[in-house]
Amino acid sequence: MPDNLPVILHHFDESPFSEKIRLIFGLKNMAWTSVRISRIMPRPDLMPMTGGYRRTPVMQIGADIYCDTQRIARELERRFPAPTLFPDRSEGLAWASAMWTDKSFFQNTVNLVFGSLADKVPQSFIEDREKLRGARFDVAAMTAAIPQMRDQYRAHVGWIEAELAGGHQWLCGSAAGLIDINAYMNVWYVRSNLPVADQLLAEFPRLRAWEERVRAIGHGMRTEMSAAEALQVGRAATPQTRETDDPHDPNGRKVGDLVDVRPDDYGKIAVRGRIVALSAQSIAIRRHDDLAGEIVVHFPRAGFLVTPAA
Ligand SMILES: N[C@@H](CCC(=O)N[C@@H](CS)C(=O)NCC(=O)O)C(=O)O
Structure with missing residues (x-):
């Protein structure tokens, strides 16, 4: 990952799920960039990057977009392992x-x-x-x-x-x-x-x-950016996710498959793209958007449905 890409959180201050991620920034003593989004739709600068996923928060690192606090926490732990989110095993x-x-x-x-x-x-x-x-x-x-x-x-x-x-x-x-x-x-x-x-x-x-x-624990070091600027960051960047198959995928899915990914509880809006990386805990899909350019969107597996695109 190029070091100069900011860790951007699209969130609103009243959002309890966003508070989880702000605290992870605090626990890991991180500098991060806040993009305040509206509590209600529309979110015209964010949707081109998420492909329609509309829950809050969303994390952006360049042209990689992380949806759901479960997936965001996993990525933060991977990129910033100390201090860990998992003391004492x-x-x-x-x-x-x-x-x-x-x-x-x-x-x-x-x-x-x-x-x-x-x-x-x-x-x-x-x-x-x-x-x-x-x-x-x-x-x-x-x-x-x-x-x-x-x-x-x-x-x-x-x-x-x-x-x-x-x-x-x-x-x-x-x-x-x-x-x-x-x-x-x-x-x-x-x-x-x-x-x-x-x-x-x-x-x-x-x-x-x-x-x-x-x-x-606090929220780490927060600076603000506009949603329009964040969209420009996404457009200018190239996704960093490497192609990774999952040899144990129980449904035989593979890199390149065209799929729809959506939450299983509510806000079940499908995001469509081709699989880039797959594991028991995460799925990343590549998509193109006229405003955002080439984007890879990451989701967790638990709590999300993956179906072949019709
Ligand atoms: N499973 C999601 C749940 C996120 C969620 O439900 N967030 C609320 C706000 S705190 C939401 O999306 N509300 C609708 C919206 O912001 O569009 C996660 O862990 O990120």
């Missing part, structure tokens, strides 16, 4: 923890946050998220479910409290790692949005002390 469990923190824990947190914000949620945001989900973003139903959501949230944060018993400072051992960052996202989101956070977290003293430690 916790790697497998740390990756798996996202299937808890980003799915059931997060769904519960989101319902609690939007149900509590109720009529403060802008109509434009509701319409945008309904389009994204292909289902109603029913704030009134979320408000009605607040008592259940409080119960669920309490159970999830109780697991964090339990893990910190016996004087442990971090969830995965002697230093902060990916499990801490994944779990923290849901505490940060409630803390950033709900005045009742103090009440909800009052009975968890170890969690509150841990929360302060995670917050203190």
Whole structure:
């Protein structure tokens, strides 16, 4: 990788998934470039590079685009291995923890946050998220479910409290790692949005002390860039990904196959391209866009569907 390519994060400040990556920059003490994108569509300078993937955040290094926090974290660990996200041999469990923190824990947190914000949620945001989900973003139903959501949230944060018993400072051992960052996202989101956070977290003293430690990790060294400039960076660069087949691919996919890749939960917009690199944990596809030029887009495998392009 040419050293002069900035690590760019396309994100918005209120985004809990983006907070995970900002904390990884902090943990790894990195300099990075922030591109603030709109909370709702359109994102005209970003879509040419992602090929339609519209979740937040997205990381860009030159003409390589990394989608989903799972894939972004993996790339950051590969390129900037120290300090590691996996102290004390916790790697497998740390990756798996996202299937808890980003799915059931997060769904519960989101319902609690939007149900509590109720009529403060802008109509434009509701319409945008309904389009994204292909289902109603029913704030009134979320408000009605607040008592259940409080119960669920309490159970999830109780697991964090339990893990910190016996004087442990971090969830995965002697230093902060990916499990801490994944779990923290849901505490940060409630803390950033709900005045009742103090009440909800009052009975968890170890969690509150841990929360302060995670917050203190910070965000590394951040500078700003416009989305239009980032698109120019992508256009001027050449993708750095080497062709890599996966001899164990259970479906016989290979470099050069034309495929569609999409998330399996919501925002299931397909990104089409030819496979460049394939493994059990990641897939990279090459595409051409008139505005962005030649781009390689990277996705994780868990939580994403890969189908032959029709
Ligand atoms: N699995 C994705 C989830 C990302 C996600 O759902 N992000 C929210 C914002 S925090 C989102 O995409 N909202 C819709 C949008 O920004 O277009 C990841 O880990 O990056």
